[in-house]
Amino acid sequence: MNFKNSAELTELYRSLQIYYPKFFKMDNLSKLGFLAAEHIFNACTDLQSAPDCTPITSRREPVEPREDIAVICFNRSASLDIDTQYQKTIQDNDNYFPSPSLFVYTLPNIAAGEIAIRNKFLGETSFYVTEEFDAGQMVETVENAFSDTSINAVLLAWIECFERKVEVFMCLVDRNSKKSCIFTEENLKYLAINIKFA
Amino acid sequence: MANILGTNIISSLGFTTEENFQTVKSGISGVKHYDAGTFGLPEAFMASLIDKEKLNDSFSELSIKNSYTGLEKAAILSVFDANKQANIDLSSGKVLFIFSSTKGNVHLLENAVSEQVCLWYSAKQISRFFGNRNTPVVVSNACISGACAQIAAIRALESRKYDNAIVVGADFLSKFIISGFQSFKALSPELCKPFDKDRKGLNLGEAAATVIFGKQNNSRIQLKRGAIRNDANHISAPSRTGEGSYRALKNILQNIDKGQIAFINAHGTATPYNDAMETQAIVRAGLADVPVNSLKAFFGHTLGAAGVLESIILMKALYGNLVLKSLNFSKQNFENKINISTENHFSDKKYFIKLLSGFGGINAALLFEKR
Known part of the structure; x- marks a missing residue:
């Protein structure tokens, strides 16, 4: 995903032709996660991670809540992008205006929460921080998340957003693809190198 | 485990x-x-x-x-x-x-x-x-x-x-x-x-x-299992139905004798919304009679340390057959009442539950067991 400023994110949002005004309240980290998830689920009309799993279709219709999908995100800078903006509002007591709408985004896991709200995912949402795109830890974390037997699919994301550096990688891993060995550290590394993260 | x-x-x-x-x-x-x-x-x-x-x-x-x-x-x-x-x-x-x-x-x-x-x-x-x-x-x-x-x-x-x-x-x-x-x-x-x-x-x-x-098998207290669930409702307000917390609870209660739960240690931050939400989740999970306490009036909300710190205090309590009182509590106002622990008291039941909830609509439940 190319990104120069938040105006460009708005353009990407418009190109989706959806109505979701909450998008405009989000910080850039959440916007990036939101947009990537929309693209994934638009492309994915046959999410059949288990036999009893109904496919996600008609994305514009209200979706049924699902507890069997987890959202697991990683990045390097956590919410530093918004942390530095919030810090400016409290740095100087003569110009002191801490804003709750900014403060709430000083938690990176809000980005995972926004995806859960949009898609009515009631499963696990988690946010992990690593020094770099760490395919090994990402694969391990997703595999371990399937130990929760009610989880049939994991939406895995790397969403990094700080200063000029923006990286978004997202994939949907279902329980079966774990068995078919497609979701491996080597494959994830290969993808990351090709999109020039690692 | x-x-x-x-x-x-x-x-x-x-x-x-x-x-x-x-x-x-x-x-x-x-x-x-x-x-x-x-x-x-x-x-x-x-x-x-x-x-x-x-x-x-x-x-x-x-x-x-x-x-x-x-x-x-x-x-x-x-x-x-x-x-x-x-x-x-x-x-x-x-x-x-x-x-x-x-x-x-x-x-x-x-x-x-x-x-x-x-x-x-x-x-x-x-x-x-x-x-x-x-x-x-x-x-x-x-x-x-x-x-x-x-x-x-x-x-x-x-x-x-x-x-x-x-x-x-x-x-x-x-x-x-x-x-x-x-x-x-x-x-x-x-x-x-x-x-x-x-x-x-x-x-x-x-x-x-x-x-x-x-993995060493010589400890008397074990963390048996845990679950994380999202409300999918709002980024800064908890679900009114306690959705995520209830579902996390339901998950950890599978095949557990509810009569053996010594107490529930709630997140209990003392904000109006959080405590009302947890009350809902506890009632929905069929645990209205189980003693509930919160440690927030002892330590405040210690953020990322809270889940670890509070679990440790409660492991000690479970080990010592003790249900701790919920400090600084006098009267409930909820429609659905839960059993807030008002005095330190004895219980030799074998489980306790730790609940946590946070911004982003997230909720967790942990189940500890004494052997």
């Missing part, structure tokens, strides 16, 4: 698990009033703060290196003390460090933006102090991080890649964090009153806490 081999708590109430537990047992709170000007804040606040002089003194007995922040020093001291009981080789490749923090060293932003602010940097400082070369896991899941870190520990042990997992949770307060909660109007001007009809909000607290988990 993971066995508990060693624990430590560093807070306003003491620098060991035992000191903290005894103080809680005797009903003493670590929450105090701090005047405007503390941390450079324009307003006064109530909080539970770690004695920084004592922290520096204790750390200098352990190491002469001075390249650590207060948060890192507390976390390192905490791991060191917990390992006095566990006595494992922390530098081993079979040991995984899991760090839980919401804001880590965010106060450093007052001076400059640097790598030191990043959570992975603090985690590395801690694990490298003990000579551990594995990449530490860093959980940043707002206020439920401490539960997520313990769930990550069970999973790491079950994957058979590791023999031990060191879960360390730590958060320190600063102008950044307190001003944010003040802007939300979430702070109570007096000692917080979890589940009370007149509750006015939360108190914040500082802590570092460690649990050392292992």
Whole structure:
């Protein structure tokens, strides 16, 4: 995903032709996660991670809540992008205006929460921080998340957003693809190198 | 399932698990009033703060290196003390460090933006102090991080890649964090009153806490399982139906004799919405009769440390056949009533449940068992 400023994110949002005004309240980290998830689920009309799993279709219709999908995100800078903006509002007591709408985004896991709200995912949402795109830890974390037997699919994301550096990688891993060995550290590394993260 | 081999708590109430537990047992709170000007804040606040002089003194007995922040020093001291009981080789490749923090060293932003602010940097400082070369896991899941870190520990042990997992949770307060909660109007001007009809909000607290988990089979308390669920409702307001918390509870209660649950330790932040939401979840899960307590009036809300610190106090209570009282509670106003514990009392039942909820609509439930 190319990104120069938040105006460009708005353009990407418009190109989706959806109505979701909450998008405009989000910080850039959440916007990036939101947009990537929309693209994934638009492309994915046959999410059949288990036999009893109904496919996600008609994305514009209200979706049924699902507890069997987890959202697991990683990045390097956590919410530093918004942390530095919030810090400016409290740095100087003569110009002191801490804003709750900014403060709430000083938690990176809000980005995972926004995806859960949009898609009515009631499963696990988690946010992990690593020094770099760490395919090994990402694969391990997703595999371990399937130990929760009610989880049939994991939406895995790397969403990094700080200063000029923006990286978004997202994939949907279902329980079966774990068995078919497609979701491996080597494959994830290969993808990351090709999109020039690692 | 993971066995508990060693624990430590560093807070306003003491620098060991035992000191903290005894103080809680005797009903003493670590929450105090701090005047405007503390941390450079324009307003006064109530909080539970770690004695920084004592922290520096204790750390200098352990190491002469001075390249650590207060948060890192507390976390390192905490791991060191917990390992006095566990006595494992922390530098081993079979040991995984899991760090839980919401804001880590965010106060450093007052001076400059640097790598030191990043959570992975603090985690590395801690694990490298003990000579551990594995990449530490860093959980940043707002206020439920401490539960997520313990769930990550069970999973790491079950994957058979590791023999031990060191879960360390730590958060320190600063102008950044307190001003944010003040802007939300979430702070109570007096000692917080979890589940009370007149509750006015939360108190914040500082802590570092460690649990050392292992496969070794000689511990009396085990973390049996845990679950994380999202409300999928709102980023800063909890679900009115307690959706995520209820579903996390339902998950951990599978095949469990509810009659054997000694108590539920709620998140119980004493904000109007949180406590009402948890009450809903507990009633929906069919646990309205089980004694419920909150430790927030003892320690304040210690953010990323809360799930670790509170679990440790309750492990001690379960081990000692004790249900702790919920400090500073007098009267409920909910339609659906739950059984708030008002006095320390005896119970030799074998389970307790730890609940946590946080911004981002996230909820966690942990089930501990005494053998």
